Amino acid sequence: MSGRSSTRTFITGDEVFPALERAFLDASASIDASLRAFDPHLPLHSPEGQAVGAVWFDLIVHVLRRGVRLRLVLADVDPVLHPARHRACWRSVRMLWAAAELAGPAALLEVVAARHPATGGLLPRALCWPAMQRRLGRICAVLNAGPDGLRDLPGLRSRLRQGADGRLHPRRMHLSRTTLCEHHQSLLIFDRARVHVGGPDLADGAGGHDVQVVMEGPVVAEALAHLDSFLAVVEGLRPPAPARRLLRSLSRPRGAASWHTGPTPIVAEVQQAHDALIQRAGSLIYIETPAFGDPLTARRLVRAARANPELQMILILPSPSAPWRARRRQMRLLRYLRTAFGPRLFVGGGEGATSVSIFDDHAAILGSAALDRPGLRWNTEVGVYLNVRRDVWELRRRVMGHWLPADAGAECFSSTGAVRAWAALAARNAACAPQDRSGRLLPHAPG
Incomplete structure (x- = not known):
């Protein structure tokens, strides 16, 4: 654990949000990020951000129009255990592509909604089947009463069926592959020269206590290598990249026959x-x-x-x-x-x-x-x-x-x-x- 890096820390959302807005505006070539959540409707806080719009959607359009390449991995979650978060993730993906369309044909956007591939083994899934069916029934009741149906809920399409009356029902013989973990990291890299680690989700405008560290130096290359590889690592397709200052938690699936959760x-x-x-x-x-x-x-x-x-x-x-x-x-x-x-x-x-x-x-x-x-x-x-x-x-x-x-x-x-x-x-x-x-x-x- 060594190496020299310049460091700056923020300890509240009131400090983090304006700093992130300025970092997006100052980026000249690329922004690479993996976030737990991102809401394009989140209001902008800094005077510089408010000069280009009222919410993050406007800021994203502005950044893409300037020719900055934006790569963003958003954390998807299990759609049965967390349907609201699943819908929010895919709504954000849809809005980000809408921002790219507004920015013009030259916009450089790559956005991925990534769910952790690890699921419970066959025996735990079978034991949990009655509880998951009850949960799906409650989700169907909410969807049938609302106007949006399955919009922005792609993970539920294979688990539900639509009756002749148009109402949604759980698939009775479907054994759900429940995901109990997620890509929970918050990592942003600007121009491959500066990395922001931690801090609040970009889906909550509250200015509460949330520490974020901004670093330059060798740790940036480690963060970029991790961001480039972690999806393949958790799939078991490649080994994790070496790191010294960056600290990680990573896991991969055990296999469908496992009794582990x-x-x-x-x-x-x-x-x-x-x-x-x-x-x-x-x-x-x-x-x-x-x-x-x-x-x-x-x-x-x-x-x-x-x-x-x-x-x-x-x-x-x-x-x-x-x-x-x-x-x-x-x-x-x-x-x-x-x-x-x-x-x-x-x-x-x-x-x-x-x-x-x-x-x-x-x-x-x-x-x-x-x-x-x-x-x-x-x-x-x-x-x-x-x-x-x-x-x-x-x-x-x-x-x-x-x-x-x-x-x-x-x-x-x-x-x-x-x-x-x-x-x-x-x-x-x-x-x-x-x-x-x-x-x-x-x-x-x-x-």
């Missing part, structure tokens, strides 16, 4: 980097993650806590919104951590959390992967490794400062006093009305 991990660099840096941490581990459900990472943290009585930890999690099994697993792992760390652990919550891990003041990991099984071993995820102390310290100061009041004292940023100071501040805020709170920090609600 998930894919086979083939690259787990995000998890490996966490394992190595947890072992090296001396005084403070700071982690923000959308979900904490990986037993292997929890065991690493517990071992580190027992081996080093000086090690402290701050863990920021959003309010639980996952299925009850994932919530129960997270609560069990949190109890495991609290037993090992005792008062050296603070678990906080707030209006949201992103994916960033900081180890003392010497290393950090940023990216799209949550610390759970999908993020570390199933999904396609991308992150970066930072090891320049100046960059890490600035990231730590800004990310921690997001939750704290403007007048927070030095103890809130200290490696030895932060846990105690954060716990006291969160307890005070929990006892106050929202308008009387100091900063954004609250204790984590485990419910």
Whole structure:
């Protein structure tokens, strides 16, 4: 993990969106991207963006007219488990091609809606057939009551039939190939010279807490090689490209005869980097993650806590919104951590959390992967490794400062006093009305 790269970080959507709009406008030759979601109706925020239009659709038309080549991979998802996201993905594809038509015949656009190829094995699919049929029945009821029918829902066409009355019904003898993972990465490369990793989806105009890192240097070539190859890698058609600063999670299908529900991990660099840096941490581990459900990472943290009585930890999690099994697993792992760390652990919550891990003041990991099984071993995820102390310290100061009041004292940023100071501040805020709170920090609600 080495190499020199210039680094800049943004910690909120209010910072990320204008910066991305300017990056699109400044691109002179190419934009290559893989995104979890993209909504062409998303409003533009920056004065430069608003000078060419009101929404991202206008910006895309403007960029294509300038002759910039745009390649975009959008994450498609299972149409039965996530019909709204499936429709949003294909609606975006349709609108992007409409933008290319408006831009003129010289527009250079390549857009792909990519679903992860891994599906459950034959036995899990058979066991889940009744539940999937019930879900398809509910989807049919919604589609039959709405005006759009199967528009922008290509993944459902083979799973439904249309009756003589025009109404949609599930195919009774159809055994669905359910996809439980996705291409969850957020990666944008401009002119093959600058890469943006992480940050909010380009489908949500909220200005919440979402860390994005912008880098130049050798990591750009690694990101481009990954973007060029990851679809073939997860299909099992080629090996993953080598990388040093770029961290990835990649998996491929196990095979139809398997009894497993998930894919086979083939690259787990995000998890490996966490394992190595947890072992090296001396005084403070700071982690923000959308979900904490990986037993292997929890065991690493517990071992580190027992081996080093000086090690402290701050863990920021959003309010639980996952299925009850994932919530129960997270609560069990949190109890495991609290037993090992005792008062050296603070678990906080707030209006949201992103994916960033900081180890003392010497290393950090940023990216799209949550610390759970999908993020570390199933999904396609991308992150970066930072090891320049100046960059890490600035990231730590800004990310921690997001939750704290403007007048927070030095103890809130200290490696030895932060846990105690954060716990006291969160307890005070929990006892106050929202308008009387100091900063954004609250204790984590485990419910």
